[in-house]
Amino acid sequence: MFVSRVVGDCPGCGAIQKFGNVFVRRDHVLRGCFQCKYSEHIPLPVLRKKVLYLDQCFFSHAFRAKEQRFVQAAEKLREVSALQLMVAPFSSIHEDETNQWKGHEEELMKFIRDISFGHEFEPDYQVERAQLCRAFKSFLSSGSSAFQLCEDDALEEKVHDWDEYLYITIPGCHGDTERIRNARRQSVEALVDAFDHWRKTPKTFEQQILLEMEEQARQYLRAYVDHSVKLGTGDFEALFTSPVISSYVEQLLEYVPQDQMKEGLKIIGNFVRSEHYNQIPYLWIGARVYACLNEEVQGGAYTNREKAIKKLQGLYGDIKHAATYAPYCDAIFMEKKMTAYLSGPRINLEKRYGVKLFSSETLDDFIAWMDQVIDEMTETHRVALSMIFPGVQREDNHAFARAILGKA
């Protein structure tokens, strides 16, 4: 057998320094011998890592600007992740945004992957679709309208497996960089251009949320109809070129019972006006952030078009990061404006989803929180780590982490 980490002499054949770890698989370590077939199966305890989401601003500070406090935080994060107490997976949004950093994309993505130890969230569109489907199924069965959050929708189960860090990263299949950049600039411009209308037609917070929810539903239906019309007129290119959101309604229709198929779109129409739809996490969060922004605009903010476009250029990405992934996380690190929206009394994400919110203003708290997680490591956890990384144990948890990373 191929032994990756030697622990000593083989209990089977007695060969000197030929026995050790062959591999680590989610809940056990397999040990074996270089020379004979003797092996041992060592069970590992059930693990649940804390899940952290870092939005792009964290990487801008730590990687691009090389700000010392952020570099320190990133280092702490490597330690707490090396101890397998926490995981900070990267997402499809990171890949899209990183591609906008001309000339540094690969270096930055490597930095992000290093911090995530190769762990990844499900792509954002998949999370959105999974949430829509989950809510729709509950609607069809007249279940509770309270959304049942399910970690599988956003994270692969293996995120919580014990790792030995022999991961291989496969370069992501990136979207069309130029297209994403243009689409983003156009959407920010369109948003800012809508501000005049917002000012002239004042809405309450609740009214604005309703409008946002309706608009989103309209987009799903419109994308589906456009796609169907194209196919209906023989434009089969649409199968490859239609945006992914055109498939959402199609997928929902698959859940409609056969005998009600004729009424399919009507049922979906009722669904998007239901409380089941209103409770879908990424819509619930996104609509409220836009309603907060609307309130600021009505209050006289963002009157200078150019400045507004500049200031809000990251908004779409930031909302997407938070709305898609925050409910599945123990903590999320975001740009401070976003954190202010999400921690405010109207959204209060911490209360709703039990997620801690950190930003550059609370960077010290963020580091202290990671230290606390390291200090609270249990003895069972420590023993499991010493099975996975034989010979590197240290009394002090922080020193143990550095030793695993090969830094001590």
Ligand SMILES: [Zn+2]
């Ligand atoms: Zn042996």
